[in-house]
Each structure stands twice: as structure tokens, then as C-alpha cells.
Amino acid sequence: MASHGRRHMHDPNSEAYKAYMAATLERMRREYERRRREEAERNARARGTKAIEVDTIEAYPKENAKHHHTEMFDVFESGEPPLVLRRGQSFFMAIRFKRDYDPMKDEVYIDFSIGPNPELSKGTFMSLRVPAQKGEFRLAPASWEVRVTHHDRAVLSVQVFVPAGVSVGSWKLSVLGRSKNDPEAKSKFRLDKDVYILFNPWCKEDLVYMENEDWRREYVLDDVGKIYMGSWKQPQGRRWIFGQFGELVLPACTLLLEKSKTLPNDRPRDETQVER
DSSP, X not given: OHHHHHHHHTOTTSHHHHHHHHHHHHHHHXXXXXXXXXXXXXXXXHHHHSOOOEEEEEOOHHHHHHHHTOTTXXXXXXXXXXXXXXXXXXXXXXXXXXXXXXXXXXXXXEEXXXXXXXXXXXXXXEEEEOOSSBOOOXXXXXXXXXXXXXXXXXXXXXXXXXXXXXXXXXXXXXXXXEESSOTTOEEEEXXXXXXXXXXXXXXXXXXXXXXOHHHHIIIIIOOEEEEEEEXXXXXXXXXXXXXXXXXXXXXXXXXXXXXXXXXXXGSOOOHHHXXX
């Protein structure tokens, strides 16, 4: 009888064979469904814990330059100019992520640093947490601050305020992504160009502030003027091209500041120290 049953198992037309194949297919189906559920659960956990990643940053260098009186610099004639800002003012930027930004699950920080060893206590490092909702500035102009101006799925637009007391020079800007469900999950995206922050004679909180608009135009914006030579009895004026907006001026000035050994905390904040 046993051998008779085994013969029927190999007979495609037998009931035993059909029952065996049906049971096998059902077992394979259940195994497939189980694996699919496990994979879906793993993907769901990964989506919930993986830190949000930045795809690109739009810093609007030319638009911000007009607001900061820096659009005259020749660096803006290049295809991808850097940010050139003046302290004591705000600027706009947009962050596009690789997926939709969810403020209930994601945390975003904007970091600024300057110098070889940036430290929060020295004012050479600042980390700004992007708020979850749109709002107005509360701490500015006394402190660094960021506010959300617009959010559309994977694009987050923000406005950042730079206080008037920060060091002038070449800063680095990075955007960090974190997951609220997993503190260990992190991502980092650095802007490929440095951010130049300059003194601001248009800002009352800056010690270089000049109230007279004509003076600001002559001493800051005019790149052609006159220098005087000779003695005090017989001075002679001579036309002079200052060239302060040349393409290499900002990198050259930054290099001089970095090589200087007389500036406090290794970074230039005080205009008197910089002038000396």
C-alpha cells in the first residue's frame, strides 16, 4: 500500500499529487507573505530613524548681495559666486532634501564656523536649530537666529540673522540632519563655497557704522578716488584706483587675517585690530 501511495505522488493526474502540490504552493505563499511583511517593517523602521539628507542648498548669492551692499564685487561675475554678506543683517537660503521634510520626525541644524579650531565659547562656531514652524525673529539683532519662511515638501526656505559682533572673514556653512526617533542617525552637507562676512557701515549695531550716506558712498563704495602726495605745504592730488572689489581681494584679505598673529582669539572681530 505504501509503494502504491508513492506511485500516485509522482502521477500528475492523481489526487495525492494534486493535494501535495497545493500544500506546497500554499506553504510557499505563506513564506513569501511573511518575508514581505518583515521587509516592509524593516523599511518602515529605516524611514523612521534615518536622518534626513540634504540634496542641495540654494544660497541666493546675487539676491542677498544686493541687500548687503556687496553686489559690486567681481566674484559675482563668475557662474557660481560665493555668499558675500555684511554682519548685522539677515540673508535668505533654501534647502532641498532628498525626501520630504517632516518637522515632526526630522531635525535640521545650520552650522557656521570660522578658523582652524572653531569653538562656541570664542564665537567662532554657531549651531542654529531650525524651528518646526514659521515665525518671526525673537533674539535678533542681539544674537544669531534662524526662522522658517516657507516649507513645501522637500524644500525648506529660511532666513538667517548674523549679529553685528561676529568675526569678519571666511566662514563655513553646513546643514545637519537628524532623526527625532534615533539620536544616533545624522547627516551633514557642507556648502561648497565659503561665506564671506564683512564689516557693515550701514548697521547701527556695528562699530564701523557711518550715519552719513555720502560718506558711505565715498569711503566704501567708490573704487576710484584721489590720493595726495607731496608736503603739507604743497600737496598734490593724484587719481587713484582703489580696486577694493577685485576678484582676488576677498581671498587675499581672508588670507592676511588668517596669517595675522595679533588678533584676539585668533579671529578678527574688532575693527581697530583689523586696521592695525
